[in-house]
């Protein structure tokens with residue numbers, strides 16, 4: 225079997241490819257990745273010479289690049305390729321609409337034209353918007369509130385429309401906040417850990433009482449594989465870690481885990497525009513399909529901190545150039 229994975233040089237995509245190569249001997253993987261700032265070849269250095277792995281540099285918005293990556297044919301398309309950072313989407317929404325919506329459209333067309341037997345869209349809990357109480361189920365209305373979430377919701381709706389209109393064999397996973405090794409250091413966990421290692425303060429937005437559900441990247445990758453292999457087409461599956469924490473609670477774990485103190489290393493900064501207070505997922509549907517998360521939160525967070533400590537050569541080069549430019553713009557706006 226041959227699968228096309230898009231965005232496979234990113235955080236979750238690279239973990240998925242490593243998992244598939246390790247545990248599915250019958251599958252070979254073609255990775256189509258545009259190598260934007262978040263697509264990092266170092267994320268798959270350990271498998272780049274695997275004969276079952278092939279890399280294509282290209283953008284999912286480019287139908288020619290997608291056709292070339294598909295080559296003689298693939299049995300499945302798994303779309304991880306997306307612009308994903310809320311703060312960037314607030315600064316500059318256009319790239320989000322382009323990649324997340326148009327890119328998905330191009331892949332859906334490729335699925336249709338080539339008769340690919342399965343299409344999985346990797347989505348996010350952010351499409352449900354702010355959830356004051358209770359848990360979001362898959363049939364809840366989408367109420368995205370950031371340009372990022374709205375672009376992902378737009379893509380989800382296209383995917384589902386292709387199922388209704390053309391009978392496309394699609395699946396969607398909606399994951400909660402994911403953490404673990406190899407996450408670009410703009411997201412809260414790697415940003416805070418790498419700042420703390422460098423004895424720098426960490427910026428907590430607003431009152432820090434916002435709630436996110438935390439899911440280890442290994443559990444997230446396993447859930448996507450599980451849905452790809454066992455999900456019922458036309459269906460959406462929530463993927464959550466059942467670890468709700470306020471940002472301040474998470475910050476305390478990271479600050480103390482790095483041997484620093486809240487008094488000296490936490491800086492309260494102006495809140496994110498339109499900041500969602502809470503996300504929460506009902507994951508009964510995926511659990512009924514036989515998946516559940518395996519990595520306990522405390523252990524996952526400890527090993528994640530240890531990974532960033534042991535892999536400075538992975539993240540230090542990332543905190544230069546484009547990254548510094550982004551932070552300059554980010555804080556100029558606040």
Ligand code: TYD
Pocket residue numbers: 309310311350401410411412413415427428429430434435436471496
């Ligand atoms: P983030 O990692 O950007 O994920 P998302 O916004 O998609 O959930 O942020 C997680 C939470 O942490 C979110 O409530 C915003 C907050 N946050 C901070 O307080 N400071 C930061 O520097 C960042 C990046 C995020």
